[in-house]
Amino acid sequence: MQASPLVSIIIVNYNGKRSLKRCVESALSTECPSLEIVLVDNASTDGSLEEINNIVNRNNRVKITTNSRNLGHSEGCNVGARNSAGAFLAFLDNDIEVKPNWLSEIVNVMMRNKKIGAAQAKILFPDGKRVWATGEFIDECGNPVLAGYYDEDSSNGISPSEIFSPISAACVIRRDIFNEVGGLDKHFFVYNDDTDLGWRIRLLGYKTIVVPMSSVIHKVPVGKSPIRPLSYGILNFHKRKNQLMMLLKNYEISDIFRVLPLVLINYLFWVLTDPLITIRSLVWILCKLKEIMKKRVLTSYLKKGRRTDVKKFILSSKFTMAYTLLWLLLYRKKVSVSTFLCRSLSFKLKQRFNSKNLSLRLVPDENNDGKGLL
Numbered sequence: 001m002q003a004s005p006l007v008s009i010i011i012v013n014y015n016g017k018r019s020l021k022r023c024v025e026s027a028l029s030t031e032c033p034s035l036e037i038v039l040v041d042n043a044s045t046d047g048s049l050e051e052i053n054n055i056v057n058r059n060n061r062v063k064i065t066t067n068s069r070n071l072g073h074s075e076g077c078n079v080g081a082r083n084s085a086g087a088f089l090a091f092l093d094n095d096i097e098v099k100p101n102w103l104s105e106i107v108n109v110m111m112r113n114k115k116i117g118a119a120q121a122k123i124l125f126p127d128g129k130r131v132w133a134t135g136e137f138i139d140e141c142g143n144p145v146l147a148g149y150y151d152e153d154s155s156n157g158i159s160p161s162e163i164f165s166p167i168s169a170a171c172v173i174r175r176d177i178f179n180e181v182g183g184l185d186k187h188f189f190v191y192n193d194d195t196d197l198g199w200r201i202r203l204l205g206y207k208t209i210v211v212p213m214s215s216v217i218h219k220v221p222v223g224k225s226p227i228r229p230l231s232y233g234i235l236n237f238h239k240r241k242n243q244l245m246m247l248l249k250n251y252e253i254s255d256i257f258r259v260l261p262l263v264l265i266n267y268l269f270w271v272l273t274d275p276l277i278t279i280r281s282l283v284w285i286l287c288k289l290k291e292i293m294k295k296r297v298l299t300s301y302l303k304k305g306r307r308t309d310v311k312k313f314i315l316s317s318k319f320t321m322a323y324t325l326l327w328l329l330l331y332r333k334k335v336s337v338s339t340f341l342c343r344s345l346s347f348k349l350k351q352r353f354n355s356k357n358l359s360l361r362l363v364p365d366e367n368n369d370g371k372g373l374l
Contacts, residue, residue, distance in 0.1 A: 165198020
């Protein structure tokens, strides 16, 4: 049997004092014989690092890399990857608390099938009773859809199954594949960077899965966005420009023209609900358009000579638009549009993909005994 591979847990922090200590402590409880933890700090000013000094001084498995300024989540993860040595890269948000077996469950599955490029833990709400996400899908306009959102937690009889992309709050990626697809795109800064990465992993011909036996707790209040100490305006600006940038980078040219009318309708809705941020995001895209189109060179390389099944994981935008209209007419004053769409589209995902077998057939690699390593 092969020796257990080194796994690098990468945690990016920016002013996460209220959650970072518990995150690092739980990561240290991970059952893994060969493990390192790389904490990347994006120039925090809230005393985050001082809060965990005692933990770091007591444990040589934890090392800290500090950036002179806030490079964002995307580049922070890249910095962590460059300063780590593991064959597998495990990414955690700084408000995640893990269960001891979360990593071994994922790595064992990945070691049994080398066509798995990335794998996702099941992410639970703070009460541990309901699911926050089991991965991500998108619609034709790039709107994210969280799989399993607000379902009751149950792992009984559930096998690993395919998803469109991992959520970097709690996922594992093979280092060689992470490097080949170019890592996370630093221009995303925050949001959609993991979706974009997952798209490129699929274009390279690898699968992304969720391993339901692996679960973590996302310390985020129900109905709220993940804890990130950035303003509403900054976060929404990155959401808007990243969504369009992702489509321009990864779609075939013919697909860009096909979905363009839908994207314009999508942006019209955003202009009506948040005009200044939406216009600012469009201006950013226009200013960076030449640079974005150069990124398509990597996308073309990844797709060269490969048949991929990306499109079967993309929902029709007609569902998003229908549910958005329903929200406007009936639920606008009762719930946020993002929460309403998460619940509605997650149900649509189950309707669509439960009828198609996306459970993964685990074929042991010829280089090991098929029983996993951890």
